[in-house]
Amino acid sequence: MKVNRWVLRTCLAVTIATRPGGVVPTLATEKTQGSSFQLSKDHIAKVREKRRIVVNHPADGLLEAIRSQVSLPDLMEYELAFSDQQDSQIDAQWWCLDQLFPMRARPMTARNSPLAKSAYMGGNIETIYRWAEKGTNIAKIYLQETTRRGLECFYSYRISDGTSYTEFGKKFAESHPAWFTEDEWANKKWDFSRPEVRSLKLRILKELAEDYGFDGLEIDFARGPSNLPVGKQWKHHQALTQFMREIRATTLQVEHQRQQPFLIAARVPDSILGCHYDGLDVETWIEDHLVDFLVLGVRSYELEIERFRSLIGNKPINIVATLDDHHCTDGYSWPPIEVLRGVVANWWQQGLDTLQTFNWGTAPPHVAARTGMHVRQAYRDDSDRIQVYSQAYRELGSPRTLAYKDKTFVVQRRGGGGSGGAEVDQWKTPRFAYQNTNMLAQLPAVLKTDPRIDTFLRLRVGDDVSGGADKIASVTLHLLLSDPTTKSVDDEQKIGKVSINPFWNIPQLFTSPLRKGTENHVQVRLNGVLLNQPRVKDGWLVCYPDPHLFAVGENLVGVLVSNRGSEIPPLTIEKTEVRVVYRMNLNDAGRSKE
Structure with a gap:
């Protein structure tokens, strides 16, 4: 048989x-x-x-x-x-x-x-x-x-x-x-x-x-x-x-x-x-x-x-x-x-x-x-x-x-995002489950008050930004910071307020904006290289790194503030992004009939 x-x-x-x-x-x-x-x-x-x-x-x-x-x-x-x-x-x-x-x-x-x-x-x-x-x-x-x-x-x-x-x-x-x-x-x-x-x-x-x-x-x-x-x-x-x-x-x-x-x-x-x-x-x-x-x-x-x-x-x-x-x-x-x-x-x-x-x-x-x-x-x-x-x-x-x-390449935030799970502004360690919480995420991150110590973030960039530099129109690194000491400061003394985590376009949590001029005391490094002095744009701090500074995969972003005494509550990094804009005539270059 x-x-x-x-x-x-x-x-x-x-x-x-x-x-x-x-x-x-x-x-x-x-x-x-x-x-x-x-x-x-x-x-x-x-x-x-x-x-x-x-x-x-x-x-x-x-x-x-x-x-x-x-x-x-x-x-x-x-x-x-x-x-x-x-x-x-x-x-x-x-x-x-x-x-x-x-x-x-x-x-x-x-x-x-x-x-x-x-x-x-x-x-x-x-x-x-x-x-x-x-x-x-x-x-x-x-x-x-x-x-x-x-x-x-x-x-x-x-x-x-x-x-x-x-x-x-x-x-x-x-x-x-x-x-x-x-x-x-x-x-x-x-x-x-x-x-x-x-x-x-x-x-x-x-x-x-x-x-x-x-x-x-x-x-x-x-x-x-x-x-x-x-x-x-x-x-x-x-x-x-x-x-x-x-x-x-x-x-x-x-x-x-x-x-x-x-x-x-x-x-x-x-x-x-x-x-x-x-x-x-x-x-x-x-x-x-x-x-x-x-x-x-x-x-x-x-x-x-x-x-x-x-x-x-x-x-x-x-x-x-x-x-x-x-x-x-x-x-x-x-x-x-x-x-x-x-x-x-x-x-x-x-x-x-x-x-x-x-x-x-x-x-x-x-x-x-x-x-x-x-x-x-x-x-x-x-x-x-x-x-x-x-x-x-x-x-x-x-x-x-x-x-x-x-x-746009981003760094993960903790919390529920508005749809279940522990909210980041009311964070406590989840005991019932890890799934759905992002409990090991890097953000929000508190900036060190010692001007000799960077706060480090790992930021992954899947594109070969360095190898494709000639195809890129612009690349920017954006930081969204909050200052807990400015809640009672007049708006004209602060940079713009930004919605941190809207859910379905409904605002939930906003930054406590930095005092104007704080950006002059913030240093940002990418893979150990000091970037230009950040500029303020729409409530974000923005740097303009050389595309050749990026590695494919994980990159190390270091941030410090040089004029913050230990007696002052520290700044918080809410969000970190790298935004890559390609030259318009190349946007369809990767199309495939797969």
């Missing part, structure tokens, strides 16, 4: 991995030292396929369609409109549809739930029940419409976003109080140190893998990040590793049954330390090959891509970077396209595999108007952001299409 070796290899991996205490030597087609799982050549080839941009969708579009009673064909046109535009770099769509479609392993959104009663559904909760009664599974329609366009399709499962009152109902939660922990807002969250919780979730993931035909699953640990007992996350990290091992074993079984690769992604914090803080042992996940994609960050602009890359080595695991436009980096809500280009150029420079957009609008205005869609949740169809998204989906997916386009 002829044996299917592809099935045999996968079954062997699944059998041993699911056996209590099961450990196997490396058997992978590509040698991945220490891996517990055998991966077929087809699986590895699928992982290594090129993906430029992956779009991760919340359920906001679907909720709006339910609220406004938009037809399913119009909903699909709306949701996939940016994929359909000319020169789109979108290669995959990942969908999170909450409890809005029927499954055996969990109930749909309850008729008496807070969501059902909210304005988001407009009183139309019965719509999803009518669909189910008619045999219409909206998740399968999303899958069909995505694959019909030749796009890869994952289901993104928010591992603890659905809590006691939204996923299995209040009665269930109250009957299993030990199965839950709490986040910083006292919301109930699943406690994955409990094997019963892991088993419950695994049944949902197994059904999604077996019954739908998705290309893979994203396990989203950012929604929400309190997945283990608070203050003891790392103590229980083996529980989440075991959970990931069980997911991998389950999906490999599905893979051999359908004779088609089934991939696993995990959304994790932006750094290795952040993963540890939240109880995620990503080193073991990598070593034992429990994932195919590590999806880094949410609101973070600074990602440890190089560090993750060094851990991955030549293993078939891709690094995906997340650009979220709702849970934004503090100070950069709805930023201009130049900031998005700078952030993503830095990621490509570090060795990114794929860009993921998250909480972005999905359709240009004419499609939204024609279909009757008008979303105002994680994104807003009535904002000027839609045109930015349209442009970004034609540029950000490749270093080539970013080449010689104006960019």
Whole structure:
């Protein structure tokens, strides 16, 4: 009898991995030292396929369609409109549809739930029940419409976003109080140190893998990040590793049954330390090959891509970077396209595999108007952001299409940015989770009062500014400073006030402006070289460095103030940016037909 070796290899991996205490030597087609799982050549080839941009969708579009009673064909046109535009770099769509479609392993959104009663559904909760009664599974329609366009399709499962009152109902939660922990807002969250919780979730993931035909699953640990007992996350990290091992074993079984690769992604914090803080042992996940994609960050602009890359080595695991436009980096809500280009150029420079957009609008205005869609949740169809998204989906997916386009490179700020998490002006160390906080960010930074000591910032510049100096019209280094001693000083004695972190164009926090003349006592160095005396422009201090002073990658910015005694409260650096403007006739030089 002829044996299917592809099935045999996968079954062997699944059998041993699911056996209590099961450990196997490396058997992978590509040698991945220490891996517990055998991966077929087809699986590895699928992982290594090129993906430029992956779009991760919340359920906001679907909720709006339910609220406004938009037809399913119009909903699909709306949701996939940016994929359909000319020169789109979108290669995959990942969908999170909450409890809005029927499954055996969990109930749909309850008729008496807070969501059902909210304005988001407009009183139309019965719509999803009518669909189910008619045999219409909206998740399968999303899958069909995505694959019909030749796009890869994952289901993104928010591992603890659905809590006691939204996923299995209040009665269930109250009957299993030990199965839950709490986040910083006292919301109930699943406690994955409990094997019963892991088993419950695994049944949902197994059904999604077996019954739908998705290309893979994203396990989203950012929604929400309190997945283990608070203050003891790392103590229980083996529980989440075991959970990931069980997911991998389950999906490999599905893979051999359908004779088609089934991939696993995990959304994790932006750094290795952040993963540890939240109880995620990503080193073991990598070593034992429990994932195919590590999806880094949410609101973070600074990602440890190089560090993750060094851990991955030549293993078939891709690094995906997340650009979220709702849970934004503090100070950069709805930023201009130049900031998005700078952030993503830095990621490509570090060795990114794929860009993921998250909480972005999905359709240009004419499609939204024609279909009757008008979303105002994680994104807003009535904002000027839609045109930015349209442009970004034609540029950000490749270093080539970013080449010689104006960019702004920024330094990360701590805090919530206006959309959840600890606010920077009320900062305290997050205890419930690292994810979504940017707790290790460099800014705000207090300037030393000793005139012999610089305050240092690492600023990454992904473009070769020095090598491309002849193509650059201007390059400037901008500093935004606050002085706590000027709050009662007359405005005419101060430079202009600046909004630090507006959210959705609504001002939140402003600088306490410097006294006029303070700029004459500020020294700025770039990679050790003293720059020109800063000038004041629109409330910022601006230097004009020689382009040849920039290194590709990290640069060291040193700032000191020479006339500040130790008895005077220090100045604070709020924001630091490098703005690169290219000569206009070169802005399209990097275009590619990729």
